[in-house]
Amino acid sequence: MYRRSFALVAALAAVLVLVPAALAARVHVRVEGKTQTIFGSTEPTLNVKANALDALDAASLAGEFYYHVAPTAFGPYVDQIGRYPALPGSPNGWVFKVNGIVPPVGADQVTVKDGDTVLWYWATFTGAAGPLTLEVETSIVRGKRCFFATGRNDAGRASRVRGVVFTLNSRRVGSRSGVLCTRLGRYAVRVAKAGAIRSRTYSGR
Template sequence: MYRRSLSLLAVVAALLVLVPAALAARVHVRVEGKTQTIFGTAEPTLNVKANALDALEAASFAGEFYYHVTPTAFGPYVDQIGRYPASGSNGWIFKVNGIVPPVGADQVTVKDGDTVLWYWATFSGPAGPLTLEVETSIVKGKRCFFATGRNDAGRASRVRGVVYTLNSRRINSATGVVCTPLGRYSVRVAKTGAIRSRTYSGR
């Protein structure tokens, strides 16, 4: 009887561990710091308990970086990630699927396939910085990359005056377009005042 009780307890304990993971959403997460990517250059998929704040917690656990949350009358406020605390017009913002939500991170429920981006921003006007992305297509037998940027509402537009990192090589592009012979590639794009893109890989 004693052994049977221990076995039952072991099964219950295992279920308590497995059920939260099964209920978690599989979410792409990236954290862009002031000067470099803190976590998730390629936006890995993590188990996220419920919301965008939980996504930061999951990334912090996976990437072993520090963050701090301060309780406020409006809800939890992320006032530091990594080395940089929020101060004055600088602070930490998040986007879900390319859009800045009108509510706090703890109020934004995430689901399988969502993308959560936390980033350092300087607030200098009504609009936040563009989030850069890389589009690609084959043009006249070459692989071409096109820099685009999404605003806070998720609307995309072409971006000029960018710097690509293509297979570890830095390429300045006044037009926002760069073409290369076909083959395997790893590429991301950056621009002063914008949020770096994730790393795109393929061939």
């Protein structure tokens, strides 16, 4: 009798452990700091409970970095990630995008679903709009592998970006045109520009 009851309790406990993971969304997460990537340059997939704030929490657990949330009249506010706090009255702070777009509400109000991409980043605001988020696009042109730098604004609209620095397999290459062409092969590529958010790492042929 006791053995049967113990087995039942153990089975129930296993179900309770598995339910949260089953209900979690599988979300790509990246955190870009002031001077370097804090977590997920390749945007790995994590189990995220419900929203964009939970995505930061999942990344914090996976990457073992500190973050702080302050309660405000408008809801929870992320005022520090890693070593950099957002100081009151400063034009700098922590912002997030979901699928390339800055939502008009707080991170706890943005529900995420399987396949979404959440980016948290340190931003400096010099006007009404935030910094561009860079991306690497690629195609084969005349037998060469070419990489193109693009940037997305807060609304997610993309445009070509000039005057960038590509990191091509750990080698830094400046490009005034925002285009870099090289021989065919396997590459890990990122693009950066002063005042913009670094791209994720493109990896492939």
